[in-house]
Each structure stands twice: as C-alpha cells, then as structure tokens.
Amino acid sequence: MPCAEPAAEQTGHDQPGPAGLDRVEAWFTGRGWSIFDFQRRAWQAYLAGESGLIHAPTGTGKSLAALFGPLLEWLAGPCTATPPLRVLWVTPLRALAADTEANLRQPIDDLGLPWTVERRTGDTGSAVRVRQRKRLPSVLVTTPESLSLLLSYADHDRLFADLRAMVVDEWHELLGGKRGVQLELCLARLRSLRPTLRTWGLSATLANLERARDVLLGPGQPGRLVTGAIPERTDIESLRPAEMARFPWAGHLGTSLVAPVIEALKVADTTLLFTNTRSQAELWHQAILRARPDWLEQVALHHGSLDRGLRDEVETRLRAGSLRCVVATSSLDLGVDFSPVDQVLQIGSPKGVARLLQRAGRAGHQPGATSRVLCVPTHAFELVEIAAARRMAEAGRIEGREPLIAPLDVLAQHVVTRALGGGVSAAALKAEITATHAYAGLGDHEWDWVLAFVTRGGRALGAYPQYHRVQEEQGWLSVPDRHIAARHRMSVGTISSDAAMQVRFQRGGRLGHVEERFIARLKPGDVFLFGGRLLELVRVRELTAYVRAARRSKRDVPRWAGGRLAISGTLADAIRDLLDEARQGRFEAPEMQALQPLLAVQQRWSALPAADELLVEHVTSREGRHWFVYPFAGRLAHEGLSALAAWRIARAHPASFRFSVNDYGFELVTRSAINLTAADLQAALSPSNLLDDLDQCLNAAELSRRAFRDIARVAGLVFSGYPGQHKSTRQLQASSGLIFDVLREYDADNLLLDQARREVMARELEVTRLRGSLEAAAAQRIRLVRCERLTPMAFPLWAERVASQVSTESWRDRVARMVETLETEADA
Template identity: 65%
Template sequence: MPPMRPEHRIQRWFASRDWAVFDFQRAAWDAYLSGRSGLIHAPTGTGKTLAAWFGPLLEALHDPPASPPPLTVLWITPLRALAADTTGHLAEAVTELGLEWTVEQRTGDSSSATRSRQRRRLPTALVTTPESLSLQLSYSDAHARFRHLRCVVVDEWHELMGSKRGVQLELCLAHLRTLCPGLRTWGLSATLGNLDEARDVLLGPDQPGDLIQGLLPKRTAIDAVIPQRMERFPWAGHLGTNLVRDVLAALDRADTSLLFTNTRSQAELWHQALLQARPDWFDQVALHHGSLDRSVRDQVEVWLREGAIRCVVATSSLDLGVDFTPVDQVLQVGSPKGVARLVQRAGRSGHQPGAESAVLCVPTHAFELVEIAAARDAAVAGEVEARRPLRGCLDVLVQHLVTLALGPGFTDAAQLAEVRTTHAYAGLDASQWRWLLDFITTGGSTLKAYPQYRRVERDGDVYRVTDSTIGRRHRMAVGTITADSMVRVKYQRGGLIGFVEEAFIARLKPGEQFLFSGRVLELVRVRDMTAQVRSARGRTRAVPRWMGGRMPLSTRLADGVGARLEQARDGHYHGAEMTAVRPVLEAQRSASALPGRDELLVERIGSREGQHLFVYPFAGRLVHEALSALVAWRLTREAPATFGFSMNDYGFELVSRRLPEVDGDVLARVFSPTDLDADLRASLNAAEMARRHFREIARIAGLVFEGYPGRGKSTRQVQASSGLIFDVLHRYDADHPLLLQAEREVLESQLELDRLRDLLCGLQARRLLLTRPRRLTPLAFPLWVGRVQSRVSSEDWQTRVQRMLGQLERQTPDA
C-alpha cells in the first residue's frame, strides 16, 4: 500500500478532531510552499495558528527527516504566558503526524538547564519572545545557529506593531533575512484596522507579501448589565462593584467565565468583591494579572483549560492567544476604551471555529452605557482601530547594534543597508548613522570622557564588544519594556506572591494593610527591593496602582459616542443601553445642551470655588490633558489667572477665581491650531516631561544600568542617574538625538499631538454651543468629582460628593 500523501495526512488529522479545513488555511499553506511571505488575518479562535503552522509541517512531510533537524521554524509570541500553551499545541501536531521534530520554548521563565541545553543545540521549532530572540543574536555563534532557519511566524502581530517591541523585532527579522536569504515570514493578526500597512511593516518596505483573510468576522454578542436605578449625575467608578449581584447572576448562568478589567487595581477589587458576596466560591473564583507570580498564573490557566473553575478575574494578561475552549462567556468591567480590545476579549469565549463569542459589559458609570452601545455599532460594522507603527526610535537601534557587536559583530556599510530594510529606519540618513556608530564606540562628543559609554570597538572593518563586563550588563538589559522598578512581595516566612511598583510600597508604613493577589496583606518591612508581608484580617481599599492604567478612549469609539449623543439630541434612543441612560441625557439637555458631532459644547458655571469652564470635545483623556493646559495658558494671555484642572474622556474643566470672559472670538483664539507646537511646549513644561521620559530612553539605549539580580537600583537611583545624564546633555549638547527623541515621544505618545492637531483643525468647523447653566450638569459632575477626589482635604471626598449629588438631584426637575 503506497504511503499516504502529506495532504491526506493533514486532512485526516483535522477530521480526527471533527474540524473542517478552511479555504484560508489552504491558501496560507500553498503560499508558504510557494516560498511566499505574508500576513494572516482572522478572528480569534478560527484557526489562524494552524494556517501558519501546517505550511512548514507539509514541507517537512514531503521530505521527512530521519532525525530532528536544526532550528527550522522560529515562532515569536508577544507574551511569555503564551509560550507554554503555544509550544504544547505545536508539539501535539508534530507528534501525531509522526515527524522527527523537536519543539521547545525559550523565554525569560525558562530554567537554566533548558537554556544550557539550547546553547548547545536549538530545537527544530523554537517558541520565543522578541527579547529572547535578541539575546540569541548576541552570542558569537549566532550565525551558525540560525543558518538553517526557513520560517519565522510572528503571533499576535497587532500587539507588537506600534510599540518599541515591534521595532526591536523588525530589526531582528531584518538580520535573520540577511543570514537566511530565502527566509519566509508570516504574521498572525486579529482585530486590526490597517492590515496592508501591518503586512508591509512586518516584511519591510517594498517587499512582496500576501494578505490572507480568514473566515468572516465571528458573530459577537455584546450586551450590558443595565442598572436598576440610574442616577442623573453619574461619576466614574460610582456603579462599579454596586453591580456585583448582577455579575454573580451572570456567573451562575455559565460554567466558566472570564471577567476582564482594564487595570490590575480594578481586578484586585472585583476579585475581593465577588468573594465577599459569595464566600462559598472561595475555590471557584481566581485572579490573573501580570504582577502575580508566574506559578500562580500557570495554575489559573490550567484550571481554565480543564474547565475546573467558575470565574477568573483578569486584565490584558489573558487577552491574547491562549486557547481556553471551556470559557462560556466573557464579562468586561468598565468601558473597553476601544472596539478592537472589546472584540479581542469577547473572542476568549466561543474560542473555536463557528462558535459565537459573547461579552457582557458592566458599566462603572452611566455614560459608559453610551460607549458600550457605540462599541456594538462599530463591531457590527466591522470597524476596528488601526495600530500605527513607530519610526526612528534611535534608542532601540543603539541597543540592537550593541547586541550584534556582542555577537559575531557587524560591518559599517552592510549593517546600514540591513537596517534600512526595516519600516522603522527606512529613512535613516548617513549623518544619523555616523552619529550612532560614534555614540556606541565613544559615547558621543559629550560623554566620551566616561569609559563606561565606550561599549563597542572597531576591529579592522568589524565592530565588536570585547569587554566581558559590558557584555554581561548588556544581556541583562536587552528589551524595550520599561516601567517603574518592581518590588517583590513575599511572605515573611514563605514564598513569593508577586510584584508591585516601588512607588506604591514607598507610600506604605510597616503595619499598614493593602490588597494584593486577592488577599489582605500587612507590610512588615522592605529590604533589598523585597516587601515582606504577613496575612491580615479585615478589609482595605488600598490597592497597588500600576502604570499603564490611563487608557484613553480610541478615536473610533469617541466618534461612535458622538454619533449616539447626536441621535439622543434629536430624540432617538435606540437599544437597551440608550433607553437606560435617557434620564441622564435628558437632564443634560434640559440643563445645558447635548452636542452633535458638528458642535462643541462649552459650559460656564459659577460656584463658591470660582468660575468653571467645562469643555466637551469627546477626544479622549490624553488629548484633553494637553488641551486643557493649552487653553489655560492661552487664556492667561487674555487676562492673568490661576487655574485648577480636571479631565476625562469626554472633556475637561478649568476653574479659577479670575476666569476671563469668553465668547466666540476668544474661544476661536484659544482653540486655534496656529503655533500649536510652541504653545504646547510653553503650557506643559515639555522640557520637564521629556526629562522624566528620558529615563526610559536612557535605559533602552544602555546609558543607565539598573543593577544585577538581587542588587538592583531603586527607582530613585535610576532616576537620579538618568536625570544627571539628561542635564549634562541638555547643557552641553541640546540637539542630542536622544533628547530630541524624548521630546518627540512625549508629544506624540503621552500627549497624542497628531490627534490634538486634528481635533483643533476640526473644531474650526464646529458650531459653538456656549451655555451658562445654573449648576453642575450631568457631563460636568464627573469632572468636578475627579478634581475633588484628587485634592488633599480633611473632609472625606466621598461625603462631599454625596452631599453635592443630593443638592443637584433636589434642584433638577424631572424630565
């Protein structure tokens, strides 16, 4: 009997699982076997992993190896948490098809024994992260170890593109293509709006590539918990855990659920709230976020795969690719802030071809019901946000050049040509390249007197790292993920619990309690970057705050909110969410106005505090943060004044005892896009913001060393080191490329300058609605609450908020 053809073996493998082979999967396999590269776009849970993996397997089945071949396939994953799950799925197919391949993973969590074995010989297929790949390229035998590579698969490319991790990977891929000219590169992506650009960034400028679309978008049911009582003056976080009983009812209707929150702090609070309401679920509700110890997260993921747990409260740590087929439903606490994020999270349920995904949104304040309705509109229309790729990040390129110099080394012209094959550095000019080489070899004109910045030496035509201490330090710092220094949290007489940011622990005194990992802990002492704790009884609202919790409303979702408010302005309330929030919006329209998308609402309200100016562009928190400072600064040119600030995703508040009179002409001047860059720098003290941001750039570029394991520097020490370098460069080399990069990134990333400029240009065409309400309106109230909450006062801020809420309700007539 003749042997079965490889295609038939694949068909039988699918049939054994009762799966159909989809047309897009066959298209991906054919493209791979024809030597092409590309991007596979398909909704979560519809088989795009198999579309990428079975191309290399089919190739191997046509010419089966007698023994495990050297490294052939490199699989890049954005999260270490995904590596083990992905490795298991890939290895299962290899084993069942009878291929003599080895499949292993290599991440920062890999044991020393695994790393030692892989230093001797890499497996046939290696699942790794961008950081671990960069480390592999830093060894002297890197060229020999990668020379047999035939394919690179980049999983969840949409999560990497638009970040410095994506830029780091672009550089690594360019180097691998130089080593292996026939290398095929395939990206996997879901929930992305700019697919052509994503493919082109992955493959490099002017490189041909396929774009393979998967199944039609999965059916996604988006519903919301509707509060039984809707207060007309909502404020952020007010509903929150008050809806815990509605959530418990939803959890009771499903076997396994994922409850997503937008921040780790919120996850901790919801986990505690669920267990307080249902103590009998103590072993049925778990917590999962990136600051918990790896072993804790691994155990939770095992329970999910086995369907052995009722609910996991999670953050973005469970957003991506891990296949939890038993999950019946997904809940989202608070607005998702973006359409793509909501669709991605919904896809964690029904994680198999043909199954419907479902998400139940839990609003934390009434206006989030409008955002949920707008998100559903966009999801039904298939409109999701784009991810914009970065360009010209010199700190990442500095790190990459030192990495290559630490490995086999590089030559001038060849390396410049290679770097220019990436999207991020296609426009790198000769003067920038000369500066880069000078910077890594001498430290540049300002730092050349300090030997620690002379990291690379020129040996003939080859640039190399010859100092072993420099090499050791560099390998420990490889990567572009930056955050506040992390403090380990350990029991006084026990094991590791997880990590919190040093800034949070620094505010606690021994004996004070805080909530972490779903437990109430008491701080005993802090020593050597370790917080020793013991279990405590009682309740506490002190929860660690992690950076990255300020997610702004996306442009797409903001537009959708504007469209829904415009419908409400015209008296149209479609859907359960809009019907529920109608009393709030009617109260807003009665007291002031509801703006349409072609209108800008500005409210001036007097109080005992002074005069308040509330402005509602609906452009997201980061834009409003910059815009409020810009408007305040421009108003001081009309008349001297001192302002207080508050902002959220819908608008901002300025309050002053001496607020100048404003009319259409004044507002036209303060909202003008003319001289935006200069005025923004003056209003925000952009130099000081750049100084703080420079710390991240300095670490990535290797100017600051954060210390050896167990002897790490404190945040204050790292800040002092980077601050000193910033001051030296600012004084003696004000046009230093890394200083200019710091300022540019502050404007583009932290302040969303492009979005702000587009907004100001668009405001010129909007009709101005200038109103003078007698009291705070429903839109103004949450801005007022945010400012009161942030102020230090001997009076409990919640008491003051409740008192104001009572006054407003009594003074507002029923609609």
C-alpha cells in the same frame, strides 16, 4: 546522518505530495474539525515561497494555518532525521510561550514527526539555555528579547543556518511599539542570513491589514494577505442598573452591581471577568467572594503582577474547567486557548472596539462558536461607550495600529548587539537596518550619530570609558570588552516599567510584585489588598516587601502604572454620533434608552453636542468660574488641551486655573472675574504654534526628563543592575536625570533628547490626536452655553477634580451632597 535538501528550498515552488496532505486532512478529521479555506490558502502561499499576514477571528485556527505550511514541506521531502531549527515562533508575551509550545507540539506528535518543540524566554532554565546554544530545536517559541539575545552570540549564523519560517504571533500587539521595532531589526538580520526565509504574521483584531503586513515584511517586499472569511458572531450586551443616576461620576457604581454580576456567573459554567486595571481586578475578586464565600475554591484572580506559579495554577484549573470565574486583566487577553470558557464579562468601558472583540473571543474559542460579552458599566456614560462599541463592531470598524519610525535608542541597542554577535561591517549593518520599515528613511546624519554614540559616547560622554561600548577599526564594529558584553546582554529589551518590589510572606512564599512607589508610601502595620488577600506590611528590605495575613479589614489597593486608558478615536466618533442622534430624539440602542432621563436633563439645562459643534458650558459657583469643554479626544489628549487652553487664556486674561479631564472633555476653573467669549475660546483652541506652546505651558523639560529614563536604559546609558541587585526607580531616575542634565548642557543637539521630547508628545499627550481635535474645533461652531448649575456631562469632571483635592472633608460625602442637590433641582 544529515538529510538531503529538498528541491523546494531552491525552487520555492514545491507542492505537498498526496500522502502528506492526506495525513494532515486525516488529523483534522480525527479531531472533528474541517480545514478552512484560508488555512489551505496560507499553506499554498508558504509552499510557493511567499510571506504574508494571516488575519482571522480568534479561535479559528491561525496557528495551524501558519504551522502546517512548514510541516507539509517536510512531509513532501526525503528527510527522516530530527531537523535543526526550521520554524521560529515569536510570541509577544513570555507568559504565552508554554501554551504555544504545547499547542504546536500536539499536531507534530500526533503525526509522528521527528521534530522537537521548545521555548526560550526569560523563564527558561540555565541548563536548557546552554543546551540550546549548541543546537536549537526544530520549532523554537521565543520573544523579541530572547531572539535579540540569540543574535548577540558570535555563532548565531550557525544556529539559524536551517531556518525556513518565521511566525510572529499576535503581531498587532507588537506593531506600534518599540518591541515591534526590535523585532523588525531582528528579522532584517535573519533575512540577511537566510534570503529565502518566509515570514508570516498572525492577527485577529486589526484594521490596517496591508500596512501591518508591509511593516512586518519590510519596504518593497511582496507579501500575501490571507484573511479568514468565517463569519463569527459576537454578541455585545450590557448590564443596566435598575435605577440610572442622572449625575454620575467615574467609578461611582464601583462594585454595587456585584449582585447582577453574581446572577450572570450562575448561568455559565466558566466565565472570564475582565477589568481594565489590576487594582479593579483585586477589588472585584474580593467583592465576588464577599457576596459568595461558598465560591472560595471556584473564583480565582489573574494579573501580571502575581507570581508566575500562581498564574500557571489558575490557567491549569481554567483549562480543566474547574473554575467558575477568573477575574483577570489583559494578562489573559491573548493567545491562550481556554475552550471551557463560555462567557466573558467586561467591567467598565472597553475603551476600544478591538480590545473588546479580543476579550470577547476568549469565550467560544473554537471555530464557528458565538462569542458573547456582557459589559458592566462603572459609570452611567459608559453605557454610551458600550453602545458605541457594538455599533462599530457590527460595522467592522476597529482600530488600526500605527508603526513607530526610527527610535534611536532601540537602534543603538541593536548596533551593540550586532557588533557583539561576531562583529559586523558598518556599511553592511546600515544596509541591513534600512531594510526595515522603521529605519527605511535613516539618513547619514542619524547613522553617523548612532555610531559615534556607541563607540565614543557622543560629544558629552567621551571621557567615560563605560560609554565606549563598540570598537570600530576600518569600518568593522566589535565589542572586545567582556564586562560590557555581559552588561549589554542583561539589558537587552525595550520593556520599561516602574521598579517592582517582590511581595513575600514573612515565613516564605512569594505572591508577586507591586510597584515600588506604592510600597514606598506605606509604613509597617498598614494593610493592603493584593493577590486576593488582605496583607499587613511587616517590613521592607532591599526590594522585597515582607507581609503577613492581616486581621483588620480597612485596606488600600495598589495602583499600578499603565492604568490611564483613553477611549480610542474610533469609539469617540461613534459616541459623538450616538449623542447627536439623542439630540434629535433617536434612541435605538437599549443603553441609550436607559440613559434617556439623564440625557433629557442635559438637554434641558444645556445641550447635547451636535456633530458640527464644540459644546462649551459656563457655570459660576462659590469656587469661581467654570468652563467645561467637550472635544471627545480622550483623557490623554485632554490633559494637553486643558493646559494649553489655560495657558493661552491667561496670556490675554491674567488668571490662575485649575483643571480636570476625562475622556469626553475638560474643565477649567478660576476665581478671577473674567468672561470668555466664543472668540476667546476659539483662539485658545487654535492649532497654530501648537508644539512651541505645549513646550511652554507643560514644563516639557521635566516631562522629557522622566521619559528620558526609559530611553537611557534602552540605549545603554544607565544599567539596571545585576540579577538580585537591581537598582530602584529612584536610583535609575537620578542616574538618567544627571545624564539628561549633562547632555542638555554640553550636547544640546543630542538626538536622544529630541526623541524624549517626541515621545512625551506622542505617548503622554497623544499630540497627533490633540492636533486633530484642535483642527476639528477650528472648523466647528463653538456653542457656548451659560448654565445655572452643573449638568450631567459637567458633573463627572467636577467630581474628578474634587477627588484630587486634599481636604479634611471626605470627597465622597461632598460629591454625594452635590448629587442630592442636583437631583432635587432636576425633579423641580
């Protein structure tokens, strides 16, 4: 029989009865835990009808702080039957859903509550999904995409009729991206169905907490910020080479530090060894096993391109404590509680303070434990970045996340979803949408454009019936076409990536997937490293690469998109401070002390940048004239800055430039006999007329064309294909490119074209950071130093460019010869 509604639902001020709280306290005591003050405050706020954000260190019980509010509410009420959906728990990764489900079920089962806990993601079987369409469990763990799909059904109001609590796990991972915007729209719909719905976000590594809370709850909505004040110590240490090269280049240390890494692995029972890219993970996994083949059964590999079954097996063994080391990427950054892990290693620069702390928290993942991370540099200057990360972490300065504002491709997709979910009034839908942070400022022009786009395809596509997805009659929006409905449900979501090809053994067995463009450049017989194995490509059929175990050792390593990480602004500021202190003769951090010989040569041959200076080095060589500029704005911003500076200089001094970039600066090189003054450089780095000049110097139309592919998919202009018949990246790019050209020719004011341009500027070039760098340069004194040879800071940029050039000579041999020459001159 249905239970009577407890009074708390109407008043919002129910407090747990003593028996309920006693049972909860007894459960904590039975596990040897104490209830933290922030957990009690979160429960009280929930029971008082409040929403908010819980921010506490990793492993201190944020999930329990969010879960026990609804459980205490239940324990205080008269109900005894199994309730329908009361708690909706959103996780950013479907890979975390199984662990989250198990962690939530544990206290529910221990307390003997008649609640059910299930998950619904892209991995959920069809039989379970059909059953859940009739009745959802008491607690549902899901993703933004699966939640949006549930809202596309006509009876979704029935499914969510008893929903009390919405919990968004790892909110910082969604904030700032289109998936976060998608979730904002879903939340707005749920709040319109359940005005008393309480929403709680969870986060461990975030700076702008009030902003994050306000985005989650929507404009003008009050909310509580509950912070865990439990002190958690994070020890950030570095592995420093015995001999420090004075002329390093990116990745030159490679896996040469594997011997001391092996020693570090020996002293811990279980270690997570994080890399920044999947390619690097493959190489380090192989290097460790080459050094210690007796560890074959104790060292595992984990990254997002491996088959889900292989990753599940690794996680199970990790949880059981049967692995000495797991080499992983960000696939193990979040959420999963592996308490046996007692050490974390970070290969390469952490690139950001929050990223490093998130990974460090994977060790000692329990209340009161100390997290320790050992950083292994792949470049001498990465020691500066490690010291900078430690300084910022100790000062409590971590990066914030800025929310996206009004991406119209996401809005168009949501309008179709809502029209499909039983139909909706256009006026009511707009009111619902503008209750989100992302679309609070949505104007009539943008709204009318979106309606015209989903109903008639806009100005240019009106003649094509497939773009008439939504029917509007007297202000009522619906989707009557079953085929359009089916295609839309298969396309829901905002995750975009290069098409992936499955990797399978010729005789069966799936290993995972690699990006199509990597396989496209291989021919049968070529050998590559994947999943910790050497594989020989046998053949490619449709979107599957068939392989067999390789007998030759010479191999390639797949390169995946998304590997171009740039240092954060917070980290860059600390790096500049450390270099300025070195300029003044202060070397406090052990990493800076190890770099003294390198920095001494830099000062002797050129200078170390002062805080109020923009250092520019000029070198003449057989290649021509080089200018090395050091804004410390990160590699993405430097890509735009280098192209902008070269284009502006060429207008005044006709010349052809080549350039290279890294996180610290960029190089311009030309064979033309031109001499630049500080005034020339100041003009080239002016913030004036920035966007127009970037448009002209970067072929922004072509960059926008590539960005438009993802926008077109999200907005529903292109269809990725039915299950088992997915289109290739080339096919999608061709389809979206054709639509891009049509729109540019016949509908130049199409708002999706403008969005593509803005996304290129924001994502590909970090234009906000680029502009800030130019504004800083305008206020700084340009220090132009004419150098006789490459300096330690210039050398990595030169090596980066040499590596990108096609030459019959091995670039490594050429770089090695240059190192030998410079080392000799440094000793002179």
